[in-house]
Amino acid sequence: MSEGDCPICKQLLDHAAVSIRAHLRALSRLDLAVQRGKEDVSVLEKFVRECSIAREDAVAKCAGHRDLHNVKVRAAGSGWAAE
Numbered sequence: 001m002s003e004g005d006c007p008i009c010k011q012l013l014d015h016a017a018v019s020i021r022a023h024l025r026a027l028s029r030l031d032l033a034v035q036r037g038k039e040d041v042s043v044l045e046k047f048v049r050e051c052s053i054a055r056e057d058a059v060a061k062c063a064g065h066r067d068l069h070n071v072k073v074r075a076a077g078s079g080w081a082a083e
Helices: 007-035 044-080
Strands: none
Touching: 007 044
């Protein structure tokens, strides 16, 4: 099955996109708070870090799953199965 036909790829990509957007929104909120001179932005900074970690995890899961497709393609070409 190719990456384009894989429902797991689609689900992981959708999750990564949601995580990226959430991280961008968190960064925007923090930036706005800093611009407005809010004194205590520690809660927002923590939220940005959490969103960043979630984004990194989601993107890593996508990449890991994509690597499985690449292994299967290489295995198919070499004559041995990687399943």
